[in-house]
Amino acid sequence: MARGVRGPVSLRLRVRLLVLVIAPCPQPVGAASLLPTTISAMSKQLSFKLVLLGESAVGKSSLVLRFVKDQFDDYRESTIGAAFLTQIVTLDDGSTIKFEIWDTAGQERYKSLAPMYYRNANCAVVVYDITQSASLDKARTWIRELQRQADPSIIIALCGNKSDLEARRQVTKEEAQKYAEEEGLLWTETSAKSGEGVTEIFNTIARKLPTSPPPGARGATTSASRAAPGANGAPRGVDLNKQPNAAGGGDACNC
Amino acid sequence: MEHTRPSLRTSAAPRSRSRSHTPSPSARHFPRLLHSSMSYSSLPSSAGVAPTVPTAPALPPHLSVAVAHDPSLPSSSSSSSVSGIELGENGSSSSGGMIMNTEVDVGTVDVEPDFKPPEGDAKKALREQLRRSLSKREAASDPSQRYQPKREPTEIDELESPSFDAFPVRQYFVLTNAGKPVFMSRRSPSDASTNDDRTNIMGIMQAIVSVFADDGDKIRCINAGRTRITFLLRSPLYYVCVSSWREPESVTRTHLEYLHLQILSVITASQLAKIFERRTNFDLRRLLGGTETFLHSFIEQLEFDLGISNASLCALKMDPVVRANIAEILVPPKELKDVLYVALVSSGLVVTLVRPKKHSIHPADLHILLNTLSSPSLASTPISWLPICLPKFDPNKFLHAYMSHLEEEVPNGSDGENTDGIAVRLAIMIPDKDGFERVRQWAGSVAEALSSSGLLESIASACRAHAYLPMDIGIPGLRHFVYKSRSLVQITMPAWAKPYDELDSRRRLVTLYQTLHDVLHARSGQPQGPLKLQYIRTDKESVMGWVTHPFELYLAMSPGLPKSAVVGAANAIARWIKREEGKLFLRDAPVF
Secondary structure, eight states: OGGGGOOHHHHHHHHHHHHHTTSOSSOOOOOGGGSOGGGTTOSOEEEEEEEEEESTTSSHHHHHHHHHHSOOOSSOOOOOSEEEEEEEEEOTTSOEEEEEEEEEOOSGGGGGGHHHHHTTOSEEEEEEETTOHHHHHHHHHHHHHHHHHSOTTOEEEEEEEOTTOGGGOOSOHHHHHHHHHHHTOEEEEOOTTTOTTHHHHHHHHHHHSOOSOOSTTTTTTSSSOOOOOGGGGOSOSOBGGGSOOOTTGGGGSOO | OOOOOHHHHHHHOTTOOOSSSSSOHHHHTHHHHHHGGGGTTTSOOOSSSOOOOTTSSSOOTTOEEEEEOGGGSSOHHHHHHHHTOOOSOSOTTSTTSSBOOOTTOOOOOOSOOSOOOOOOHHHHHHHHHHHHHHHHHHHHHHHHHHTOTTHHHHHHHHHHSOHHHHSOOOEEEEEETTSOEEEEOOOOTTOOOOHHHHHHHHHHHHHHHHHHHHTTOOOOEEEETTEEEEEEEETTEEEEEEEOSOOOHHHHHHHHHHHHHHHHHHSOHHHHHHHHHHOTTOOTHHHHTTOHHHHHHHHHHHHHOHHHHTTOEEBOOOOHHHHHHHHHHTSOOGGGTTOOEEEEEETTEEEEEEBOTTOOBOHHHHHHHHHHHTOHHHHTOSEEEEEEOOTTTOTTOOEEEEEEEEOOOOOTTSOOOSOTTOOEEEEEEESOTTOHHHHHHHHHHHHHHHHHTTHHHHHHHHHHHOOOOGGGGTOTTEEEEEEEETTTTEEEOOOOOTTTTSHHHHHHHHHHHHHHHHHHTTTTOOTTOOOSEEEEEOSSOEEEEEEOSSEEEEEEEOTTSOHHHHHHHHHHHHHHHHHHHHHHSOOOOOBO
16 A cells, blocks of 8 residues: 655654644644644644445545545555544634544444444545445435434535546436435535545535534543534535635645 | 364264375374384485475375484483573463463364254255265275375376476365355466356355265365365354365364454354354355455465464564563553553564453464454554454454554654654554543553654664574574474564575475474374474475474474484574573563
């Protein structure tokens, strides 16, 4: 795997992130010495837990790899269990938030573990493969489960991956978009391979997350148990393709 | 959980219908091995071919094998030097040790001891057919297999054929007791069979198993010339290996057992039983999706991994003080008292293992963990959290593993020659599935401590310096050896040097080692019971295995040397190890 690509800078970042996460979040992080230089000037940073769900082989790990490292592997082994990654996103107002990402394995045997990952999640990206209509059915199942079981304030994005494989498309944009609007989900199509739409979906989610510190001490021990006010994400069912591009969002990290 | 010794069990079953007519090939030939012990040096080794494995169905006449019981071999002077060696306490099989001493106990986890193959009317005809054809072949081929010298020339021809033929890729199959395919190993490039063919083969395997099961019997293996088809029945799953390497049957069974344990690490024994209770026809591939890589990588590893064949672990060679410093950092704090093990691994070698006082780690569990850790999927993710069942710890429960990469902080402006791809992996096992946040916080501080104290860099340099060559010991003619400390349940061995840099030579040597191990531990049920010393000479090398109280030693020397030189070398190695053991082995790792 593209391990050799990593340069010294990202190595440093990795270690520092490990150190960073010790603090119970969300909490302002003022320790400038621990932060990569580009964001060290920031005075506050919130952490949000994001979970990726979807059938196996739809490209969840590839999406995350594109988002976190801006890389793509043509061949990836299936994820085992769940991978935990972090990425920092700069918002339009210059503030930053940190995503703590759970990239879950799509295999059936891990199904029963999913609640552990989405239980306290602030946001979920449910991924399907536009070339496999069955994967959209699976995505629907996940969304139903999230709506029933997850925190009611969870922001759910439906994401049709592999948009570069237009010739093999089985799921039309209209079908998916209509479903997303009915359910009040964010929706977009992405290509982890070309990078199209990837930063945008994460940035859109980032903008919809509550920026004020959470009321009360609920879940102070975990970073993710933000009780976001339900009204916060008011206009649901946004078509990301019609939105202005999230300028500069992807440059937040010096990876 | 039932621990069995496969070879013992099968040889004890008088009704065993294995096509090998005696409990096992090596047992069958054992009397001959003994007879030849007096004349090992005069036997011609000039047949022009290497008799690869002496326990093959037909023992080539030019093979020189000697067996000697302890007192006869080491000269009195050298044996006294050996008796001076003391490697710690002996009662290592007690749970007080870091790693469980299992010796011959590869162990089995019987999911469902009762063997009940599904019945079907249509199968009856097939079964009858099989029964007829199997007995016919037995009648036709067995005498020649056992006694007829006529077979020898063809066997020699096989051995003389190009090297890629000598060790054809072993084939592994896993199927359900209903005949559904679960897993197939990769084919060799020359194998023209399609996947359909192989699926059909599994149907036949299931039928063969059920023929014997009808009589309340379990098939162990079929010997067909050079090729042996070994069956391991762990209902609801059957494991089959087709091998022409002539390794002892016990070795193949160990391999199959490990595949079984690896599957149990993904789907626990109780889950398996439950699934197949409900639906005997279940297609397990759906549940195993994505774990084929574990099995493929295990199969690759089983070819050469002497740690697995000796049921021991292989530690990274390093300064004991540095190792102790690292281990100190890895002792979990009070809040994490429920942690089961903490392992630090680099390049597949164990740096250190920290465990609670009351648990020893079973080597099989450790190999499962190491194999899982080496999977490319985990290698490409900085932090993973996954359920894993360590079947020797508890075959019915999942533990949760936090696995992360520790990478060195590269100081700005340094020329960056330090870590060059040496990955250090931290694995923390905990029973609590919601323990991730707790573990992550601590793991972060461990990473920070290891990195800031420079210990991570020490590990990387130890990795680079780990390998040593047989020449380094300074024993003329020594080509390779494996030394197992029985009390520490660890092995050490030099890097593969000439001629074993070549894969087929290495396969030949590993198979010889396995043969020695099999005979020394009487794993094929030889009437003499376990032995202390075993010497085998082929025209490619002479190998000797030696079991003492504190250690086991297997060594390979140039074939031209006299036996006394081999014995002398064995003593010299034991002395060398004694001097180096502080670095070679992991000792006194902290417990909590």
